[in-house]
Amino acid sequence: MEYGYARVSTKEQNEERQLIALRAAGLHNHQIFLDKQSGKDFNRCQYQRLLRRLKRGDTLIIKSIDRLGRNYHEILEQWRIITAEKQAAIVVLDMPLLDTHQNRDLTGTLIADIVLQLLSYVAQTEREFTRQRQAEGISAAKARGVQFGRPRKERPENFDELKSLWVSGRLSARVAATQMGVSHQTFLSWVREHS
Structure with a gap:
């Protein structure tokens, strides 16, 4: 049996490009498992469901290796579980060299292992670069005075009296907060700031 797996990192991202590729590979919707969450680990509902279903002789088709995850060691571990333990094949559409059901001889296996390790390394490195660029962008924005998060609420005039x-x-903190029109936590944080 053939199965497909697609993943996007957030619910807002569009998975259609991956689904089109999987359908073009001959899969039907009932054969495709889809997760909408980060690839940082493998605790994903549909991925775990797919793993339970995979058995010897099955084939897993994915659009690209980073759909499995972005962590070098975890991608290699999942590859081992699928190909060695489950004895299922993997086809990576964007990388024909990573087609384990066509390259079962020793040379094909060696090439697939080398390419897999290289791509897993690149995927993890890209993730680390993305985090670094994000942190640098946030630091630069803060240096320019950009404020992150919700705008800070101003304390109402009756704060000192209610405090x-x-x-x-x-007066309880909840009643004081209600009279000021703020949450209980906001009231208590203002109290801590001005103590």
């Missing part, structure tokens, strides 16, 4: 009532025990 005094709360400190003296005549």
Whole structure:
């Protein structure tokens, strides 16, 4: 049996490009498993369901190696589980050299292993570069005065009065927060800031 696996990192991303490629490879929707979450690890519902279904002689088709994940060691481990333990084949559409059901001889296996290790390394390195670029971008934005997160709420005029009532025990924090129109946590954080 042939199965396909597609993954996008967030619910907002579009998986259609991967699904088109998997359908073009001859798969039907009921053969395709799709996750909408990060590839940083393999604790993904549909991927785990797919692994339970894979058996000896089956083939897993993916568009690119980074759909499995971005961590070098975990990609290699999953590859080993699928090809050695499950004895299923893997076809990576974007990289014909990573087609284990066509390259079963020793040379084909060696080439697939070398390419797999190289691509896994590149995928993890790209992820690390992305994180580094993100951190640099955030630092540069902060240096320019860009504020991240929600705008800070200003304390209402009656804050000092309600804080005094709360400190003296005549008013609960929840009631004080409600009277100011803020959450209980916001009230308590203002109290901590101004103590």
